[in-house]
Amino acid sequence: EWLASYCLTEPGSGSDAAALKTRAVRSGGDYVLNGAKQFISGAGDSDVYVVMARTGGDGPKGISTLVVPKDAPGLSFGANEHKMGWHMQSTRQVIFEDCKVPAENLLATEGAG
Numbered sequence: 001e002w003l004a005s006y007c008l009t010e011p012g013s014g015s016d017a018a019a020l021k022t023r024a025v026r027s028g029g030d031y032v033l034n035g036a037k038q039f040i041s042g043a044g045d046s047d048v049y050v051v052m053a054r055t056g057g058d059g060p061k062g063i064s065t066l067v068v069p070k071d072a073p074g075l076s077f078g079a080n081e082h083k084m085g086w087h088m089q090s091t092r093q094v095i096f097e098d099c100k101v102p103a104e105n106l107l108a109t110e111g112a113g
Contacts, residue, residue, distance in 0.1 A: 002047040007037040007068075007094055017052060017113070018060045022096060024053035029103050031055075031066055033074070033096035043092035044077040046070060051096075055110045065107040074099030 013019035022035025033053055040049075049068040056062030068075060078093030 003042060003045065004048045004050055004067075005040050005042040005046040005094070007040050007049050007051040009038050009040070011036060011038045011093075017063055018058075020052060020054060020063065022051070022053045024051075024055050024064060024066055024101075026055075026103065027100075030100045031103055031106065033066070033068070033099040033101060035096050036078075037094040039081065039091055040094045041089055041091055043094045044080075044090050049075070049094060050107075051094075052113070060113065061111050063113050064110045065113065066101050067105045067107065068096075068099065068101050069105075072099050072101055 008017060009015045010020050024031040024033045047070055051066050051068050052063055053066060054062050055064040074097045076095045081091040
């Protein structure tokens, strides 16, 4: 069994999937991700991160989903958020800095959301 975190919300664009800025660019047999996700439940504790990233142009048709393992190079986490409640699970920023993910970790096809 694996614990997964859903990574959509971003600084500056919130949960508006059509406005997200995190980018994934194909490079050989990998995708290289750059950007950040905000307020991610389980960040730093999960085994995998299901990440919505821009692989195409603006709007919803340019979004793809990748599964990023916790040990991916270039993956890091911000400080734990100080919340009024729900202290049992971490909530952090997930940061991608030239984060390499195998192309086989793409869910569905590019642009399928």
